[in-house]
Amino acid sequence: MLTTPPLVDIRNLKVTFTGGPKPICAINGVDLALDRGETLAILGESGSGKSVTLRAMLRLNPEKRTKVEGSITVGGKDVLTLGPKELQAFRGRDVSMIFQEPALALDPVYTLGHQIAETIVKHDGGSWADARKRALDLFERVRIPSPERRLDNYPHEMSGGMRQRAMIALALACNPKVLLADEPTTALDATVQIQILLLIRELQREFGIAVIFVTHDIGVAVEVADRVAVMYGGRIVETGPIRDILRSPRHPYTIGLLKSRAHDAMTKGTRLDAIPGSPPDLANLPPGCSFAPRCKLAAPACSEATPEPVAVGAGHEARCFRTDATAPVAA
Amino acid sequence: MTSVASLLPQDPAKTVAPIERSPGYWSGVGKRFRKDKLAIAAGILVLLLILMAIFAPLIAPMDPYAGRTIRRLRPVGTDGFPLGTDELGRDMLSRLIYGARYSLMMGVTPVLMAFGVGSLIGIIAGYVGGKTNTVMMRTIDVFYAFPSVLLAVALSGALGAGIQNALVSLTVVFIPPIARVAEAVTTQVRNRDYVEAARASGANALTIIRVHVLGNVLGPIFVYATGLISVSMILASGLSFLGLGVRPPEPEWGLMLNTLRTAIYNQPLVAALPGVMIFITSISFNVLADGLRNAMDVKV
Numbered sequence: 362m363l364t365t366p367p368l369v370d371i372r373n374l375k376v377t378f379t380g381g382p383k384p385i386c387a388i389n390g391v392d393l394a395l396d397r398g399e400t401l402a403i404l405g406e407s408g409s410g411k412s413v414t415l416r417a418m419l420r421l422n423p424e425k426r427t428k429v430e431g432s433i434t435v436g437g438k439d440v441l442t443l444g445p446k447e448l449q450a451f452r453g454r455d456v457s458m459i460f461q462e463p464a465l466a467l468d469p470v471y472t473l474g475h476q477i478a479e480t481i482v483k484h485d486g487g488s489w490a491d492a493r494k495r496a497l498d499l500f501e502r503v504r505i506p507s508p509e510r511r512l513d514n515y516p517h518e519m520s521g522g523m524r525q526r527a528m529i530a531l532a533l534a535c536n537p538k539v540l541l542a543d544e545p546t547t548a549l550d551a552t553v554q555i556q557i558l559l560l561i562r563e564l565q566r567e568f569g570i571a572v573i574f575v576t577h578d579i580g581v582a583v584e585v586a587d588r589v590a591v592m593y594g595g596r597i598v599e600t601g602p603i604r605d606i607l608r609s610p611r612h613p614y615t616i617g618l619l620k621s622r623a624h625d626a627m628t629k630g631t632r633l634d635a636i637p638g639s640p641p642d643l644a645n646l647p648p649g650c651s652f653a654p655r656c657k658l659a660a661p662a663c664s665e666a667t668p669e670p671v672a673v674g675a676g677h678e679a680r681c682f683r684t685d686a687t688a689p690v691a692a
Numbered sequence: 693m694t695s696v697a698s699l700l701p702q703d704p705a706k707t708v709a710p711i712e713r714s715p716g717y718w719s720g721v722g723k724r725f726r727k728d729k730l731a732i733a734a735g736i737l738v739l740l741l742i743l744m745a746i747f748a749p750l751i752a753p754m755d756p757y758a759g760r761t762i763r764r765l766r767p768v769g770t771d772g773f774p775l776g777t778d779e780l781g782r783d784m785l786s787r788l789i790y791g792a793r794y795s796l797m798m799g800v801t802p803v804l805m806a807f808g809v810g811s812l813i814g815i816i817a818g819y820v821g822g823k824t825n826t827v828m829m830r831t832i833d834v835f836y837a838f839p840s841v842l843l844a845v846a847l848s849g850a851l852g853a854g855i856q857n858a859l860v861s862l863t864v865v866f867i868p869p870i871a872r873v874a875e876a877v878t879t880q881v882r883n884r885d886y887v888e889a890a891r892a893s894g895a896n897a898l899t900i901i902r903v904h905v906l907g908n909v910l911g912p913i914f915v916y917a918t919g920l921i922s923v924s925m926i927l928a929s930g931l932s933f934l935g936l937g938v939r940p941p942e943p944e945w946g947l948m949l950n951t952l953r954t955a956i957y958n959q960p961l962v963a964a965l966p967g968v969m970i971f972i973t974s975i976s977f978n979v980l981a982d983g984l985r986n987a988m989d990v991k992v
Contacts, residue, residue: 419892425822445896453894465885470907479903480893531893 369395373431380426383644387413389595400572402586410595411575415541457537461544463524467516473527474512484535499530522553542574558584591615594641594651601677611679611687613656658683724987731983737976745792752786756943768961776962787943794944798928799921806866807917814874836868844927848936858937873916881908918981922974945970
């Protein structure tokens with residue numbers, strides 16, 4: 362390879378939770394690559410392994426009860442072998458994260474300015490006065506009105522959208538290279554959602570950071586992402602540029618997801634096209650393609666072996682044996 | 693036309709109302725507390741008791757230790773002895789005033805010490821979790837299983853009488869309940885998103901405990917501990933009454949109650965006075981702690 366290695370490189374990541382009576386295979390071989398300034402949306406339903414993937418990148422999953430295999434490299438650092446000190450420096454500085462519910466992810470007993478300054482002082486050293494100046498600068502960048510007053514506010518004194526802006530400011534405090542966003546708009550009003558999405562998009566261009574965005578809302582993915590990775594049963598079943606995924610999905614699950622959305626031309630009484638069945642039991646995965654039991658196109662081969670990714674377009678891959686059958690459906 | 697222009701909004705930058713610095717948590721607490729008349733009355737009483745304890749030598753009309761058998765057991769209202777004299781002829785008023793010192797010390801010190809030790813145990817158990825938690829908390833539960841009076845009496849008896857030993861045994865009595873509250877609150881806080889967010893931004897365990905756990909946990913524990921002060925006072929008086937706490941001739945209320953016990957038929961009013969003081973003091977602290985808890989809106 363002559364090109365520079367990607368900023369984030371995840372290879373064959375497997376995460377197993379061993380705490381319970383039966384090991385739960387939350388992630389079963391995820392490959393992801395992300396370049397500087399790129400935005401990737403990970404799309405999937407609950408339990409598909411989206412959040413676990415993000416957490417694994419920061420090693421936030423409980424160490425004792427989690428087995429992580431494969432490799433995660435961010436900016437040349439092998440995340441899985443970092444020592445405790447290196448890990449602390451890595452978190453927040455190389456990769457930082459924004460959470461779903463800003464009301465819970467901000468400490469209620471400290472002012473926002475204090476929380477941001479605390480993180481900056483912890484990472485960069487320096488004085489509290491400088492850290493506060495930087496916090497003010499961040500508040501301006503995330504477009505919080507009257508930022509100086511707002512720095513002295515407690516989280517409960519702000520609205521949901523404002524809190525999420527503050528959360529983003531906190532995540533950007535130490536100039537991370539990668540920003541992980543775990544459903545950052547799910548807890549917000551629809552009108553505020555779009556503002557936050559635009560803000561993330563804008564900041565991403567301004568700071569040149571890479572963003573991995575986890576969501577179950579295709580509409581959100583369309584707003585922010587360059588590329589989409591669709592997850593199902595702990596695997597990425599289809600990945601590609603957002604346009605290609607929307608126009609010509611090639612994995613039956615993606616097709617099902619897109620069909621099951623409410624679209625504008627719906628009339629009263631029409632039923633949504635739901636995917637039959639329920640998501641796989643991660644403690645008891647079927648041997649072949651994990652979507653096979655719910656798949657209309659499933660062939661005998663599907664339940665025997667796990668399909669490898671098949672290239673179906675430029676940068677567009679689907680993990681399916683029946684991509685030949687899905688092409689006409691999408692067209 | 694100037695009249696039309698004046699109707700138009702001014703320069704928006706000027707007319708935008710500045711956001712008021714929103715009232716903080718403590719001003720809200722103060723506001724709620726001020727509405728609670730009973731708690732205020734209790735607070736005033738507690739304040740008076742503290743002042744009385746501090747300035748006892750200035751207020752007390754006589755030496756609380758100087759007695760004369762010739763004037764023993766005078767009734768309340770005797771000239772020169774407004775609250776009578778005790779079985780050794782010492783001025784009851786002076787002795788009651790000095791007694792506030794012991795009561796306050798015996799009430800506050802064990803709770804403060806238990807607050808320190810219990811919080812430490814509870815926070816560590818709650819934060820570490822798992823087997824450490826089980827071992828620590830089940831050990832604590834063993835102590836918790838004893839009735840507090842019995843435990844205090846047994847410990848004081850084993851250690852021997854004396855103020856220090858009484859303080860130690862009372863501290864041991866109060867560590868388990870405080871540790872349990874601390875553990876419960878810490879376990880809650882540990883699983884909050886902001887702790888995970890702090891980890892995600894690179895905070896180490898010590899920072900998380902110092903900033904996020906202590907910041908959120910100490911308030912509820914403190915409020916709980918204030919409620920224990922009155923219990924501690926009563927237990928301390930009880931120990932002294934049984935001869936396990938303060939030793940004669942110190943003017944401790946519990947001890948005075950004991951020594952005046954024999955005079956209950958001759959001077960019932962005088963004999964009851966130390967009990968009245970214990971009652972007033974402990975109920976004031978109790979009401980004050982309740983008011984504080986309501987005002988701080990802490991659920992324990």
